[in-house]
Amino acid sequence: MAALLHHLPYQSMLTTSLRISVAGIPTKRAAMSTCMASKVEPPNIAHLCEKARLSLTPQEVEEFEPQIGRIVDWFAQLQEIDVADVAPAIHVGDVNGINTLRSDKPNVFPNRKAMMGAVPELEGSFIKVPKILKENQE
């Protein structure tokens, strides 16, 4: 007789600082209001897309906005901990003070042909790309 598996209530794993239900997808307004409750501006997806050089479709923007908003709101619990005088963990584990720099001598990559063979558009020894500047752009 197979015993029923308990449905795992993932929502219960979240801290009480998450103010919106995980099960429902919040509206944009809801996402904004909860982000504002965390005193952080909700992510402006269009603005971030430009920074990240990602051309999203309007549908993708609409889909991602509440998803990312919900995740950012979930980050709010990080604000509740006292981190005064705690150094950020720039290094993983102990640093042995090893000098990781090598001598400043050029090394020749042995497989240049294969490396350049991967370039989508090659003109002579130049990698060709579309024009850098738009017309009428500074």
Added chain:
Amino acid sequence: MISRHLQCSAQAAIPTRTHVLETSEQQASTHQRPISVIRKIRESLISRERTAVEITEGYLAKLQEREPHIRSFLHISAEKALLDAEEIDKLLSEGGGGELGLLAGVPLGVKDNLCTRDMPSTGGSQILKGYCPPYDATAVCKLREAGAVLVGKTNMDEFGMGSSTESSAYQVTSNPWDLSRVPGGSSGGSAAAVAAGQCAGALGSDTGGSIRQPASFCGIVGLKPSYGRVSRFGLMAYASSLDVVGCLGASVLDTAILLQVIAGHDKNDSTSSLEEVPDYAAQLLPVEGLSSKPLAGVKFGLIKETMDEEGVEEDVASAVKAAALHLQELGASVTEVSLPMFSLGLPAYYVLAPSEASSNLARYDGVRFGPRAHGEEVMSMFGNSRAEGFGPEVKRRILMGTYALSAGYYDAFYKRSQQVRTLIQRDFKAALQDVDVLLSPVAPSAAYKIGEKLDNPLSMYLGDLMTVNVNLAGLPSLVVPCGIAEGGTCGLPVGLQMIGPTFGEEALLRLGHIFEQTLPMNFNAPLLTS
């Protein structure tokens, strides 16, 4: 040998205390847990019982037969594999028995985010479709130098971002224990391939649990080495302060041999450690020769925050508690320890990893490699190439990372997460002063159904709770199958996570080996026995 597992009983086949005692006498004569698939291959080569070509042909046949059901490979390199096997046979016939590399003639899989010179390497992404790297990753180089036969590249969540392999841009891999379930991720292809006997071992990568969780879901052994133990040169970077290259195998001894080969300093990776590489396999002896209490004096600490009733399914908790009892039977002490910052590791990880990823993935722009989309000018070419090439999860994480690093938010998110990371590192350090090894489940549940968590990215992230902190601290962790949960046709495997101090792989492997070899259970995926 425990037969109820093979009978596919509907009852949860979780070892109880009485159960362990009952079968201890039977262990020596009936225990069929493989000690090492890799050693077995080596023995048959040296004794000339089989040739390397025969062994590789055997694995390739199994691979092809099972592949339509599992889809663990993105690229199969049959011809080259057989040529490599021929080379090994040549070496053997020339009397080079003494010079055989540690992995001579052993068919292995390589996760597709490790660059391989003669095979496409896509990172599970369309943005690298058809890309053939001009070099081998250091870990791959080392496998080849040891004589390994690389049979192909395994499927993965795109750029390592995912916990189910459903985020692969190419195909969904099935769990050999139940084809309707996920193998875990992001090294799901490697785990499924090993569990299905398609290769004798595989390389994977682990940034937040990507080796350990699939190992648990597929009933095999997975090792996440300490940060810096294995070179990351040639590993497509996801989060550079968290990524490690590691290995998956059918047994602890197999993963020890794989680690032996890939570990070590690399001048091409400035984060790789000069720490000496010990002989990891040397201490992994047959258990028949050990005392009745081989773990006497060893102290284990079960992490309290991972055994919360609401945070982990009953079957998983039972399996881990039974494993703790088994360790006590072997003479160890198991106490409960607390890591107070534990739950903060998850949001900290999901700030840090996407932040680093947003920087690491900036190189995929259609300029020098990979497919290039049309654009009137270069910015729209970038935008279109990346929009067409990246999947939704990767896009989400790049955007999250861009947000967390942007001016005005850096202190609140990235810096703060780095501070939380320090606190988590301190917690681990303190706990590992009191105990030798920390224990926890690997995931809140056994393998779930394909498609179950796709609607809600956050619910998938929550499944990483038990693994991410280990990456934040850079510690080594070994996952060994320890029990069976309900589900599937024959139950679903559950793994035990064992976490050690930095560069403590030797002890972890020794303890894991003893645990594995004395546990009266086999973990053979139903696909193998059908």
